[in-house]
Amino acid sequence: MKTGSMDECILVCVYYGPNGERLIRRGGRIANMFNCPMYVLTVDPQPKDEWDIEKSHYISAWKKIAEELGAEEFIVKYNEKRSVVKVICDVTKQKNVTQIVLGQTARSRWEEITKGSIVNVLLNELSFVDLHIVSVSRELEGQEGFYEKGIRAYLLEVSGGYRLCFNHTHLDKYQGIFYKEVGTDFNNGVFKFMKDNEMIEVLVIEDHVKDINERIN
Template identity: 60%
Template sequence: MKKAKGRMDESILVCVYYGPNGERLIRRGAKIASMLDCPLYILTVDSLPYDELDAEKSAYIDRWKELAEECDVEEFVIRDNEKKPAVKVIAEVAREHHITQIIIGQTAKSRWEEITKGSFMNVLLREIPFVDFHVVSCDRAIKGLEGHFEKGVRAYIVEDEKGYHLLFTHTKQAKYEGIFFKETGTDFNNGVFKFMKHNKMVQVHITDDRVTEPTKIYPELKEETLK
């Protein structure tokens, strides 16, 4: 059971959607909640059922769950298989949890993006006029990285005598399934591979189809090489 927060007159909701800015929004919300000593909630919405989400979306949600634990979040609200408009969902969650402040990313490439535009914001303000809004701009460092990688594609890691290499077709030898983000401007398979291990997201670098950090897949390799 979570300990009671000092100030129950304030309550913060962070709205996140798939993309690199979600973690920054959560940390911003956690910082404000810590300053106010009040409850913090996270909300994400998807029109698909949770068990139909692809690996990339699932990885984002798993990372947000980790952050929720790290930041002592009161509740991580996942509204999957949702058919109502985003404004209705935000309003419902805000009322249910007595939210007084909402944090939204300005440049998220999702339904949240509409919120930064006048018409949608006006509707939202009419739905929940009792709430203060924080519209957070995307971090410039994140913006710069977005153009460095192509859209992620499903891939697999296979072990061989030299270590681990990348494949794009499933085989019985596949150790892990995940998403490969190829660097732009290269003819080779150089980039980043993200996958889940023990309910945590792991990221390894790929150079010419090969994993360059095998100890991230099996940390015990580091101990063995030191013996």
């Protein structure tokens, strides 16, 4: 718990995707600089029992990272029928937030013109709050659409590295999410898992991971 500067309070807004961890860590650095409280918020229109494994994995990973960085609370708004902007505004006022960290929206320029930018709405609604907009890296943008939907998988330690499997046994070394490359008959892709409160991504080539220390940059 950070209470050094009660004049400042950080709210990190995250949505499902590879940019979430980056946003939380950015918020953590700002909170550490001001020695002030930080909250993490995610909003979802679906009930929790309708979440798929990929979404649940992101939430679990983000909670661990938020705890590691000393967040006051990880707030999940399930089954939310209000707009995302409305929820962000309400939480901002409830927690006396002074700075918001959020990712660059995925909307096209045309959608922003016709439907309005979330950032612009927040600026109008929360004139007393500073906004930090974190852009998605080119590497992460390039991955969109290149992999199939993530599924739960495990790494079993074998001679020469690790083998990908989809049935849980007591011999499994790591549990995570496997993203298979589009257009391949083999299990080639990316395996993402938590290790020591850090999200790690490793390449899978024909069901095998050579070394979990050889991470994707």
